[in-house]
Amino acid sequence: MPRKASAIPVGTGFTPALIDLPAFLEVLVEHSGEPEALEAAVWQPHVRRLTDEPPTPRTRSLPVEAAIQYGLLTKDREATELARSLRALEPTDLYRRFAHHILLRHGGLRVVEGIRQMQADGLRVTGDSLAQFLSAQGFTVSVHNTAINTLRMWLSLAGVFPKGRANAWQISEETVEELIGLDPVSVAALTGLDAAQRGFLAGLCALDPDDWFPAAEIRNWVETTQGVQIGRQSLPKAILAPLRDAGLVEFRTGGTKGGKTSRVRTTAKFRSDVLTPFLETTLRDLDSTVSEYYKERPDDIYAGLTAKERHVRGTALEAYTIHIMRLLGLQFVAWRKRSAQTAHAEVDILMTGLLGGLPTRWQLQCKNTTQRIRLEEVAKEVGLVPVTAASHIMFVANTSFTPDARSFADKIMARSATTIFLLDKTDFAKIRETPTSIASILRKQSEAILRIRSENPFSSP
Structure with a gap:
């Protein structure tokens, strides 16, 4: 299977420690459209820091390739309008304008969002752990690669992160808002x-x-x-x-x-x-809505679920899915259906993570409705498993399931490896009262699932 392209610029050989950006921009414009002259110019001492060793045939082209990935050069090695506009700025304004470009055009804001999520869940942020976290959500960043640290270092020159190694991934929220021109609520x-x-x-x-x-x-x-x-x-x-x-x-x-x-x-x-x-x-690349829901208080979420305004109920339902995801210690992969697409009565997301030390992938559907969940709705989720590659399906509803729906789920689990958890209004109330009760609820249902499968060890569809 071919490797998925990086969602952020690779930027090898293009860190602030190696490149004097104002001088780099000068030679990009001066030798615009001249590939050989460009490759030589970017290694000049006033442009390239740390020039103890001459470049090899492979490393010689890396700064130019990075400039293309960061939008400073076209593929024909011509200076872009961005490069020309940055060249005219003083260093402080230059770094801020470049950071604005990285945040909005090259996945920088998605990286910031991933850091927020990891820190909210008490996870240690490093270049590798962040790359793994983002890649699990479909935003591919290579692990053991300089790309994500290169991006962080350029943003640090604009004040998004501290300079140096101490608290290297601590975000200056005020600076991010200033640079992108949008507050978190608007985003x-x-x-x-x-x-x-x-x-x-x-x-x-x-x-x-x-x-x-x-x-x-x-x-x-x-x-x-x-x-x-x-x-x-x-x-x-x-x-x-x-x-x-x-x-x-x-x-x-x-x-x-x-x-x-x-x-x-x-x-x-x-x-x-x-x-x-x-x-x-x-x-x-972005789903900052997820980051915003990380900040929601459970009391506010539950209050929103009973609001008169339909869109408020829908927003609360989306926040509730993130609440459940965090209780399970899982990571967001993607929305499948948003509340506005389902009349604000249900929302689906895909999640992934380790559970009991084993890798899992989940379809989670939350329902905020007075109607009972029918067999057809459970069957629809089961039918999507070949598409989502989910190992687990979970319904969380503030209503009940019909007997046929529960019986169907049992039959599917007896005959396949798909695990289905059905959490009804009683479970919903327990989780509201004591969030950690979700663990005992799942444990009890898991024991029942084991009994179903032990009674049907060689069943086939």
Whole structure:
């Protein structure tokens, strides 16, 4: 199987300890489009620090290859607009602007998010442990590689991390917010937007109106240029309201008479120069919503599950899945269905981690509904196992399961290696009262599963 490409720049031979960035940018621009001259110039003493040994044929090209990965050169070895703009800055501004670029364009914010999650769970952060943690979530970073430490060192020059080895992975949250131009609440809100909402926001960035503007014209632009369809009747509620809640716009509805369109205006928090790269690149790697849910208090989550507003219940349900994941000591892999896609009544995630010293992969579905869980819903999750490669399925619901649903789960476990845990409203209440009770609940169900399998040792489907 071919190795998956690194999600962050490799950057070998391109650390601040080895490269004087202002001088490096000078030679990139000076020898733009001249591959051989570039390779020679980046090894000059005023550019390359620590030049005790001459470069080998392999190491000679590494700084140039790193410059390509970091967006400073094109594949044709021509200086990019980024390189030219950075070259004109004084060192302090240069490092901050480069860090802004790394955070939004090259996975830096995803790395920061991973550190937050590890530290929240009391895990020790090193270059290798962070690479393993991120790779388990599908964000591939090579272990025993300089890439992630190189990225950290460039960000440290802008104050995101401390310089030196002491507390090397301690994040300056204030600096991150200053550099990306978005606070954590806005980042989480943006991450939770669906395709239509992101498309509309991209249209706002492209048109960048400076006053009240017809929302329908933005919608038409998005549908024409991006192929994203936005329902006519749902524009204020489905598109404008979430963007308002994110603090990016305000709007006025046109009313029901005369077919008047809503009008929208951007707020002071709206910055197209920040949002454009965020929408184009950062969101592909990021799920800062997960990081935000790490900060939620259990009492607030449970209160949200019974809120009148449907979107509040949905947000609380997503937070609840992360709460359960953390109680199990597992790691987030991916959302499968978000609450907005399921009328805010259920949400699915994939998780992974060691349980009892063994590697496991989980499908977790949380339901916030008054309807009983039927056989068909359990069967649907079982049918997805070949796609998700899950070893375990877990339902957590504040309702009950039908007898047929429980019987079906037992039959599947008797005839396969798939393990299914069904946690109903009684279990839900126990976990709310005593979070650590999830361990005894799973242990009790595991004992029942062992009995089922011991009674059917050679069963086949």
